[in-house]
Amino acid sequence: MFPVFRRIATALLIVGLGVSLAAMPAASGAAGKKKRQGPCSTLPINIKLSSHDPTGLLEDGYAWIYVNPKGSVRGAMVRVMRGNKTFARGRIVGKMASGRTTLIRMNVHRRMTSGKYQVKVTASKPGRCNRRVSKSKTWRFTTPSLPLKAIPVSTRVNDNVGVVRFALRPVRRAKVGRTRVSLIGPGGSVISQQVISSIGSKQILAELPIKGKLRPGKYRVRLNGQELSTGLYRYSVQNWTFGRGGGNAKPVETTGQLTQKIAVDWTGGKWDGRQVGGFIAPGIGYGEVVCSPYQQWVRFYPSDVSRESAMMTWTYKNWDHDKGWEKAVREAKYTEGSGPDFREGMNKFGPTEKYSTGTFQGIISDRGPIDGPGGDSLAPPTTFDLDWVWDFSRPGSSYCHVKATFRTQTDQLTDPMARSVQVVWRGEANATPANTVSNVDFPDLGNVQAICQAGPNGYRRLIVDSAVGGSVYTREGSEDFKVNQGTGPLVMRLPNNGMLFIQLDNGDRILVSSRWKVNDPVASNNWCVTSAQIYSPS
Numbered sequence: 001m002f003p004v005f006r007r008i009a010t011a012l013l014i015v016g017l018g019v020s021l022a023a024m025p026a027a028s029g030a031a032g033k034k035k036r037q038g039p040c041s042t043l044p045i046n047i048k049l050s051s052h053d054p055t056g057l058l059e060d061g062y063a064w065i066y067v068n069p070k071g072s073v074r075g076a077m078v079r080v081m082r083g084n085k086t087f088a089r090g091r092i093v094g095k096m097a098s099g100r101t102t103l104i105r106m107n108v109h110r111r112m113t114s115g116k117y118q119v120k121v122t123a124s125k126p127g128r129c130n131r132r133v134s135k136s137k138t139w140r141f142t143t144p145s146l147p148l149k150a151i152p153v154s155t156r157v158n159d160n161v162g163v164v165r166f167a168l169r170p171v172r173r174a175k176v177g178r179t180r181v182s183l184i185g186p187g188g189s190v191i192s193q194q195v196i197s198s199i200g201s202k203q204i205l206a207e208l209p210i211k212g213k214l215r216p217g218k219y220r221v222r223l224n225g226q227e228l229s230t231g232l233y234r235y236s237v238q239n240w241t242f243g244r245g246g247g248n249a250k251p252v253e254t255t256g257q258l259t260q261k262i263a264v265d266w267t268g269g270k271w272d273g274r275q276v277g278g279f280i281a282p283g284i285g286y287g288e289v290v291c292s293p294y295q296q297w298v299r300f301y302p303s304d305v306s307r308e309s310a311m312m313t314w315t316y317k318n319w320d321h322d323k324g325w326e327k328a329v330r331e332a333k334y335t336e337g338s339g340p341d342f343r344e345g346m347n348k349f350g351p352t353e354k355y356s357t358g359t360f361q362g363i364i365s366d367r368g369p370i371d372g373p374g375g376d377s378l379a380p381p382t383t384f385d386l387d388w389v390w391d392f393s394r395p396g397s398s399y400c401h402v403k404a405t406f407r408t409q410t411d412q413l414t415d416p417m418a419r420s421v422q423v424v425w426r427g428e429a430n431a432t433p434a435n436t437v438s439n440v441d442f443p444d445l446g447n448v449q450a451i452c453q454a455g456p457n458g459y460r461r462l463i464v465d466s467a468v469g470g471s472v473y474t475r476e477g478s479e480d481f482k483v484n485q486g487t488g489p490l491v492m493r494l495p496n497n498g499m500l501f502i503q504l505d506n507g508d509r510i511l512v513s514s515r516w517k518v519n520d521p522v523a524s525n526n527w528c529v530t531s532a533q534i535y536s537p538s
Contacts, residue, residue, distance in 0.1 A: 040129035044071025047119050047137045049080070050103075054112035054144045055236070058172050059301075059340065061106035063090055065121065069099035075132075076123040078104050080112075080139070087112050095126070100351050103294050114143045146234035147171035148199065150181065150206065150221045151278030151288055154263040156246025161213040163251060164192065166206045166221060167278030169286040169301060172340060173201045179225030183208050186217040199225070202303055203286035207251075214242050218273065241273035248403065252538060256417035258282065258410050259538045264291045264402040269395050279406045281364045283379025284309050291400040293392045296346040296356075298384075298404075300364065302334045308370045309334045310529075312513035313344050313362035314475045314499050319353040328478045329498050331515070336370050346388055346402075354393040360386040360404075361501065363513045365531035367424050374425035375435045381420050381531045382408045383511045407535050416536035417443060421450040423530040428454040428523040442534045445508050452494060452528040454518055462500060462512055462532060464490040470504035494530060510534045 050062040063078040074095045080088040090106040122134040150166040153159070164183055170176050176199040183192045192208035223236045249261035262277035275292040285302040302309045310333035318325045332342035346358060366379040386404035391397075409418040421438040425431045431454035439449035446466030453459045464470075466488040473482050476498035492500055500512035516528035 040125060040131070040133060043073060043121060043123055043125065043133050043135040044068040045073060045121060045123075045135060047078075047121055047135065049106070049119060049139055052140060052142050054108075054114075054141050055147050055171060056145070057088060057106060057112070058108050058147070061088060061090075061108060063104045063106055063119065063121070064101055065096065065104060066101045067096050067098050071098055072126050074124045074126055076102075076104065076121055078106065079120045079122075080106065081118045081120055082115070085110065087117065096123075097351055101294070102351070112141055112144070114141050116140050144234065145236040146176065146179075146223050146225050147174035147227060148176050148179065148223050148225060148236055150223060150236075150238055151276050152240055152242075153205075153260065153277060153279070154246055154249040154265075155240055155242050155274045155277075156249065156263055156265055157214045157216055157242050157244060158246035159249040159261075159263060160210070160242065160246075161250055162210065164208045164210055164214065165251065166208070167203065167280055167286060168196075168199060168206050168223075169203045169278070170199060170201050173303070173305065175199075175201045175228040177226035177228050179223055181206050181208065182222040182224070183210075184220040184222060186215075186219065191219075203280050203301075205280055216242055216244050218242075239273050241270070243274060254410060254412065255414040256410055256412045256419075257535060257538060258408045258418075259416075260406040262289050262402075262404040262406065264289055264400065267397075267399040269398045271398075271400065275400075277402070277404070279384075279404075281379075281382035281406070282408050284364060284366050284382065287364070287406075289386070289402055289404055291346070291388065291390060291402050293352065293395070293398060296352060296388070296390070296400075297343045298346075298360065298362070298386065299341055299343040300332075300334075301341045306369055308367040309365065310367060310513070311342065311344060311362055311364045312499060312515075313360045314480070314501070315344070315358060315360050317346070317348055317356065317358040319348055319356045321355055324348070326478070327480065329475050331513075333367075352392065355391050357389045358387065360384070361499075361511065362386070363499075363511050363531055363533060365422070365513060365529075367529050371426065373427060373430040373435075374423075375430065375432070376424070378422050378424065380409045380418075381422070381513075381533050382406055383418075383533045383535065405538070407533070407538070409533070409535075415443075416538045418533055418535040419448075420531065420533045421448055422532070423450050423452045423528055425452075425454075426527040428526050431458075431526075431528070436528070440534070442508065444506065445504065445534070446488075448510065448532070448534050450494070450512075450530050450532055452514075452516055452530050454523075454526055454528075456519055458518060460494040460514075460516060460528075462490075462492045462494055462502075462510070464488055464502070464504075464510070466490075468504050468506050468508075470502050473501040473503075475499040475501070500532075508534060508536055 046066040088108040090104040153165040249263040252259040266274040277289040287300040365381040368376040384406045388402040390400035425435040494514040502510040512532040
């Protein structure tokens with residue numbers, strides 16, 4: 001039996017080997033048919049994501065797509081995939097610049113864990129290629145970090161004397177429990193620590209005490225805390241570079257006005273770790289001032305998803321050494337379906353212009369529950385002044401300088417002061433006397449009142465009941481005009497989509513954002529949202 005079995009097995013082996021060898025050319029030919037070659041077989045791009053941390057991709061996630069100098073790519077769709085499931089996607093319309101890196105913002109739809117994923121880019125190649133082509137890259141994600149960001153108010157050493165300030169913000173409104181904040185120096189030793197019993201989903205300002213001031217160098221902020229949704233203890237490490245200079249953004253004593261001075265300042269192309277400054281709009285949310293060769297904006301994250309908030313700015317921009325300029329009123333806001341944040345860009349073009357200077361004067365306001373009738377208690381507005389200059393024409397010598405001052409009223413009564421008046425109503429039925437009028441007394445000035453009534457003939461004014469005169473700047477669309485008045489009272493028309501800035505002769509100032517609609521034949525579609533801050537220069 002054994003010899004027979006051996007002969008049968010040998011025969012089968014020979015037959016099987018012959019079948020395999022016979023099949024090899026056919027299989028090779030099939031593989032050759034499937035493999036596409038030629039100019040239309042692939043995309044002339046290099047791909048990477050902005051982070052290997054799934055938490056880092058949630059809000060600040062970007063695909064960095066570099067198009068080769070002689071390449072041409074249009075209408076790119078980027079997907080982060082594992083198997084057949086898509087976890088994040090982003091897209092850009094139009095042609096991408098050759099020889100440049102384009103940032104495509106990624107929207108995360110599913111929670112990602114550690115492991116290998118595929119970043120797949122599908123786009124069109126203009127010319128003879130009449131189909132869309134894809135290119136993929138493997139991307140490995142690490143274990144998700146603690147969903148909490150710590151942004152320095154300033155990365156200049158003279159702004160951090162006796163204390164280093166960080167604005168802490170949960171990512172995607174995650175809830176974070178007890179957290180230890182540690183500042184680690186260039187040598188690896190812990191310089192300062194602060195333990196926060198609970199952060200929740202709100203924004204806070206952490207102040208880490210130090211002796212004297214920081215030395216220039218690279219530092220790390222380590223956050224150890226509990227993610228309340230999972231109960232897991234996680235950590236996050238963020239790197240920041242503190243440089244020489246500063247002094248204009250050092251801590252300001254809190255008076256009747258909470259003043260936050262922010263600085264973003266880097267030179268010599270060394271922007272990584274110095275491109276962001278953080279601030280808080282108490283009761284409304286958290287913001288970041290960002291300036292790098294790829295991103296230039298004021299970005300704001302509302303803390304309450306059930307409330308509408310907005311940022312209205314008057315901007316003046318000048319680019320390419322006076323070759324172009326723009327002035328305009330702009331508004332960005334958070335409401336239902338608008339995404340987790342809003343922003344206003346300092347740049348005019350994409351890719352960013354090589355040289356730019358400009359200013360923002362803005363007001364961030366709470367507008368109450370989304371689609372609510374009005375009449376609710378509102379958080380006080382935060383106003384700001386910001387100016388910038390950058391030169392990105394040569395990477396090795398590029399620079400960006402941004403400075404900003406943010407102001408919010410407090411319950412204290414010492415100078416300098418800030419106070420506010422606000423009107424919010426939606427639907428004419430809610431335009432009651434209580435909802436259409438707001439007033440406040442400001443020390444050494446008098447009563448300031450905002451009135452925004454319904455109807456085409458309604459009264460809509462800002463009134464400063466004082467003998468103090470001043471200059472009134474009205475800003476609508478891309479136009480602004482100035483009126484001087486020697487003595488008060490001052491009575492000013494509220495623009496239906498614009499801003500007022502009043503420079504009073506006694507030094508006080510008023511900044512107003514005003515939007516209203518009163519001519520819709522359907523009364524419930526009419527509304528008014530007006531916010532004003534009166535403040536003393538700090």
